[in-house]
Amino acid sequence: MRPKDEKKVEAIAAAVYRLVARHGLSAVTLADIARDAGVATSTLYVYYKSREDLLDDVYQKAKTATVTRYAQNDEPQASLKSRVRRIWNNMVDNRIENQQQMAFLEQYYHSEFLSETSRAMSQRMLAPFIELIVAGQKSEQLKPVPPHLLAASVMGLAKETAVLVARGDLPNDEKTRISGFQICWDAVRA
Numbered sequence: 001m002r003p004k005d006e007k008k009v010e011a012i013a014a015a016v017y018r019l020v021a022r023h024g025l026s027a028v029t030l031a032d033i034a035r036d037a038g039v040a041t042s043t044l045y046v047y048y049k050s051r052e053d054l055l056d057d058v059y060q061k062a063k064t065a066t067v068t069r070y071a072q073n074d075e076p077q078a079s080l081k082s083r084v085r086r087i088w089n090n091m092v093d094n095r096i097e098n099q100q101q102m103a104f105l106e107q108y109y110h111s112e113f114l115s116e117t118s119r120a121m122s123q124r125m126l127a128p129f130i131e132l133i134v135a136g137q138k139s140e141q142l143k144p145v146p147p148h149l150l151a152a153s154v155m156g157l158a159k160e161t162a163v164l165v166a167r168g169d170l171p172n173d174e175k176t177r178i179s180g181f182q183i184c185w186d187a188v189r190a
Contacts, residue, residue: 004047011037012044013058017100025107030054056115059108062101063118067125069094080136084188085181087129088158092180095162096172126151143190150188157184 015036019028030051034041048054070090074083095102108114109122133150136142142150161180164170 008037008039008043009047011039012047012054013061016055016058017062017104020107021100021103025055025104025111025113052113052115055108055113056118059105059114059118060121062105063122063125066094066098066101066105069098071128080132080139080141081185081189083132084136084154084185087132088154088181088184089177091155091158092162092165092177095159096166099166137190140190142188153187154184157187 012033015033016028019032019036023032030044031041033054034044044054048057070087072090074086076083078086108118129151130147133142133147137144137147137150157180161170161176165172165176170176
């Protein structure tokens with residue numbers, strides 16, 4: 001099998017993001033993806049065995065890129081609050097800058113198409129954040145509740161802040177970031 005043309009792979013992923021954001025995951029067909037990406041449907045079958053294989057590959061690459069952006073400029077020696085704030089801000093930035101990709105990630109993760117491989121990968125990628133939360137709980141800085149619940153609180157508040165900024169309900173400025181993170185921190189700290 002010859003190597004995949006990375007420009008085509010990127011065009012296919014971008015088409016998946018656009019189409020899923022516009023029409024929803026279950027409505028998107030391989031023919032739609034091919035047409036939007038500017039490739040022949042037969043090309044998709046050269047690159048992927050099935051629609052599920054394509055979606056799984058797109059998900060894994062998007063999830064890896066997203067988690068990398070979340071951890072960008074994390075400083076392990078910084079205080080817990082500073083680290084959580086950096087990650088929270090990265091989450092907000094990522095959601096604002098990559099809305100279509102995030103729509104795909106969320107829909108795919110909560111769909112019947114999610115493979116066990118992708119589910120396990122997602123859990124592995126979340127592990128460092130969970131470990132940070134557990135360390136915060138051990139130092140009695142974070143609430144003694146299930147760590148995944150605290151992670152969901154941080155991610156949920158970042159998501160909703162990004163939605164409000166993207167819609168124009170809030171300005172994308174330092175005041176919004178300070179207020180949004182303070183609400184988040186108040187929700188999770190001990």
